[in-house]
Every structure is written in C-alpha cells, then in structure tokens.
Amino acid sequence: MSRPLLELEHISLAFKGVKAISDIGFAVADGEICALIGPNGAGKSSLLNVINGVYRPQEGLIRFERVARRHMRPHRAAELGIARTFQNIALFKGMSVLDNVLTGRNLKRRSSWIEQAPRIGRAAGEDDRQRAAAERVIEFLRLQPWRDAIVGRLPYGLQKRVELARALAAEPRLLLLDEPMAGMNAEEKQAMSRFIVETNREFGTTVVLIEHDIGVVMGISDHVVVLDYGRKIGDGAPDEVRRNPEVIAAYLGTRH
Numbered sequence: 001m002s003r004p005l006l007e008l009e010h011i012s013l014a015f016k017g018v019k020a021i022s023d024i025g026f027a028v029a030d031g032e033i034c035a036l037i038g039p040n041g042a043g044k045s046s047l048l049n050v051i052n053g054v055y056r057p058q059e060g061l062i063r064f065e066r067v068a069r070r071h072m073r074p075h076r077a078a079e080l081g082i083a084r085t086f087q088n089i090a091l092f093k094g095m096s097v098l099d100n101v102l103t104g105r106n107l108k109r110r111s112s113w114i115e116q117a118p119r120i121g122r123a124a125g126e127d128d129r130q131r132a133a134a135e136r137v138i139e140f141l142r143l144q145p146w147r148d149a150i151v152g153r154l155p156y157g158l159q160k161r162v163e164l165a166r167a168l169a170a171e172p173r174l175l176l177l178d179e180p181m182a183g184m185n186a187e188e189k190q191a192m193s194r195f196i197v198e199t200n201r202e203f204g205t206t207v208v209l210i211e212h213d214i215g216v217v218m219g220i221s222d223h224v225v226v227l228d229y230g231r232k233i234g235d236g237a238p239d240e241v242r243r244n245p246e247v248i249a250a251y252l253g254t255r256h
C-alpha cells in the first residue's frame with residue numbers, strides 16, 4: 001500500500017452503552033477510492049461521523065496525515081481538508097446551485113470577516129476568486145445548465161451532484177461520501193460513479209464512500225472494507241473481499 005492518508009486504530013463507539021462500532025481499524029492509502037459496505041445498521045455512517053469529528057469515539061485513534069488524534073471538531077476536520085456529503089441531502093434548498101457551491105468555499109476565504117462585511121479592500125477581489133473557483137467546480141461536474149436554478153426544484157439525482165460540487169469546492173484531501181448514489185436510477189448512478197472516479201484521478205482526492213450497490217462498489221473501488229454489527233469482517237482489494245466467506249455469509253444472510 002502507498003502512504004496512508006487516514007488510519008483508524010481500535011475505534012470503538014457506543015451510544016448510551018449500545019455498541020455501534022467495536023474495535024475497528026483500517027488504513028486508507030493516499031489517492032485511493034475506498035468503499036465502506038455492510039448491511040443496514042452495521043455502523044458505516046457512524047464511522048464517517050467519527051472520521052470527520054461529529055462523533056467522539058470512546059476508544060481508539062484517528063491518524064490523518066500522520067497526526068494521531070482521539071477526536072477533532074468537525075470544523076477542524078474541514079480545515080484539514082476532510083469534506084463530507086450526507087445520506088439525506090443537506091443543501092440550502094431555497095438557494096441557487098452556484099450559491100450552494102459557494103458555501104463550500106467558506107473555509108477558503110482569506111480576508112477577515114471585518115473586510116468581508118462592507119466588501120472593502122481584499123474582500124471584493126476575494127469574492128471574484130471564490131466565484132471563479134465555484135464556477136470551475138460547476139463546470140467540472142457539468143452543472144452549468146443549472147448553475148442559477150433553485151436547488152430544491154432540481155431532480156434528486158442532480159441535487160446529489162450539487163452536494164458533491166459543494167464538497168469539492170472545499171478542495172478536500174479526503175472526501176467522505178455517504179451513499180452518493182442512493183435513490184438514483186441506473187443512468188444517474190453511472191454518471192455519479194464517473195464523477196467520483198474523475199475527481200479521484202484529476203485532483204488525486206482520496207475518497208471513502210458508503211454504497212449499497214455492490215456492482216458500483218466493485219467497479220470503482222481500489223479497496224473495500226466490510227462492516228457487520230459494528231465489527232470489521234473484510235478488508236482488501238474488491239476481488240479478495242468478494243471471495244471472503246464471512247462477507248458472503250453476511251450478505252446472503254446465513255448468519256442473520
């Protein structure tokens with residue numbers, strides 16, 4: 001494996017005594033696409049929430065760019081280059097596509113809030129730079145026809161793409177995608193898969209994604225981690241994981 005960007009070591013998380021994640025560890029190499037799969041309630045979303053600081057694990061360490069931490073606040077994770085999309089789209093539905101993508105640039109603003117408020121000095125030029133960066137992301141994800149459309153009025157598949165655009169606008173090192181293809185038809189899934197792969201290739205963005213469609217997972221991932229009841233039961237290349245008897249049993253339900 002090339003240099004790891006993210007390493008999880010012995011992560012355990014419980015909610016009021018109920019274990020959601022039990023002693024999970026794995027490494028995500030810099031530049032790879034890693035899929036997190038497993039049956040409903042396996043702990044996948046909780047693990048993403050541990051990585052970007054929404055949940056504080058009771059045990060374990062998260063090593064990002066070789067710095068080990070028990071926990072960091074979500075804002076700090078974002079500053080370090082960890083961006084996230086959500087299972088239930090979390091966009092400003094009454095705002096345009098462009099304005100939503102611009103919110104992803106917030107951490108990239110260099111002028112102070114004092115300069116931004118009356119739009120003086122550096123802030124005016126800064127606005128132009130932020131807008132140009134947002135426009136580049138919109139173009140990259142082929143969202144130009146909808147740049148001024150109100151997000152809440154767009155079809156679901158396009159809203160998912162706007163959410164990806166907002167995350168990319170932050171120029172993340174690590175992109176966490178929670179079911180980016182949920183609820184999509186085959187054509188939309190194919191388009192989203194292509195955008196994820198293009199992002200990874202073009203910008204070298206490391207991706208950790210949760211996905212239920214095994215065909216998609218096997219097609220785009222370099223590495224697959226399988227969770228079941230909060231435990232890790234598989235970890236390796238897609239082909240290797242596909243042959244793992246414990247994974248097969250979990251998916252075919254022979255143990256459930």
Ligand SMILES: Nc1ncnc2c1ncn2[C@@H]1O[C@H](COP(=O)(O)OP(=O)(O)OP(=O)(O)O)[C@@H](O)[C@H]1O
Pocket residue numbers: 015019020038039040041042043044045046047
């Ligand atoms: N905030 C919370 N409070 C209490 N229990 C929670 C909380 N979040 C998750 N859980 C529990 O932790 C376990 C793991 O849930 P999680 O959502 O991480 O699973 P998942 O693999 O993402 O499932 P799905 O595929 O259905 O989204 C479940 O038993 C869930 O009920």
